[in-house]
Amino acid sequence: MKTRVSAVLLATLTAAVLAGCEGQSNSEKIVQEAQSSAASAQEHDHKMDGGPAPEGIREASDPAFPVGSEVTLTADHMMGMDGAPATIVGAYDTTVYAVDYEPTDGGEKVTDHKWVVQEELENVGDEPLQVGDTAVLAADHMGGMEGAEATIAEVSHETVYMVDYSAGGMTMKNHKWVTESEIEAR
The missing domain is CATH 4.10.860 (DNA Excision Repair, Uvrb; Chain A)
Structure with missing residues (x-):
């Protein structure tokens, strides 16, 4: 790569x-x-199908954007994402983190990867981490991510969503994650 x-x-x-x-x-x-x-x-190293939500994650009881909602993304995690139409396929209450990490496959250091959730960190329990804390990633959104040691760069306590969207010739299914503040109603 x-x-x-x-x-x-x-x-x-x-x-x-x-x-x-x-x-x-x-x-x-x-x-x-x-x-x-x-x-x-x-x-393109990002998985086109993010798969199911991690075990133990709690579905949001009253999300602003329920499953099936047609929305517009305002996030810019990936090229073409900002302004892309999307469908909500999951809504969860958890702590979400932006992380910095060195990929296990030898790739270049990744900074400010948005987002991983509490349930995608190994052996951290239920207490939220703080900026500067480290944890091992159980997430596999991209090659070299799973098993990498990450440093927490940002913490958010808002509802997070899995979405299906298309942009720039790519179709992403179960894309993990977009926060509530990165979504607008259509």
Whole structure:
């Protein structure tokens, strides 16, 4: 994965240098396309089907967006997500975290991965963690995530949702997770 992203960036940046005589705006466009290609390659490492909710997670008793609701995402975790239409497929009451971690598969460090829930952390019990605490990830949203030691970067205590959505040619099923503040009614 890292090699593929690096190769895309190297080839595109080389083209940008060679195109330098064509003007600044063309070079900027090429660099932006390289960044977009790299981001897209990383996002395709994200599982297209997130699978079921983790064991032990509690369904929300009165979510703002019940299962089946048609919503608009305002999150920007992945390219194309912000503004994408989505369907709520699960709503849960739990503590949710943004985390930093080194993937177990040797990939580049991931910072501010949004989101993992309390039930996707190994041996932490029910008490919420704090920013700076560490835990081992049981989540497998992306390659190299499961089993990685993570540092808590952000904590939220709002309803979290699994959603189905399509954006940028990808269809995500049971995407984990989007918080209530990252969703708008349609």
